[in-house]
Amino acid sequence: MKVIADLCVVPMGVGLSVSDYVAECERILKAAGLKIKLHAYGTNIEGDWDTVFAAIKQCHVALHEMGCPRISSTLRFGTRTDREQTMEDKINSVQQKL
DSSP: OEEEEEEEEEEESSOSOOHHHHHHHHHHHHHTTOEEEEETTEEEEEEEHHHHHHHHHHHHHHHHHTTOOEEEEEEEEEOOSSSOOOHHHHHHHHHTTO
16 A cells, blocks of 8 residues: 655754754665655655555664664654555645645
């Protein structure tokens, strides 16, 4: 099953800057072959359900291995059975109405 997700990973206990940790998650998601789009407060992810959720788990594992003692993540996701839809389809649908 295909899923579109929005992930926000918040490393805690590592100081003010978390960009090294975010970059590591981006590398993991990309290496998993997922379609990703980084934005100011997270990452949109598109791909197979099992691949997406395995990669998210891998992000947590990697960040803990980097010395991050605590991680708080927010995940929103959706699936459809009526038709195929991409992240771009969703954006274009709204933009056409503006």
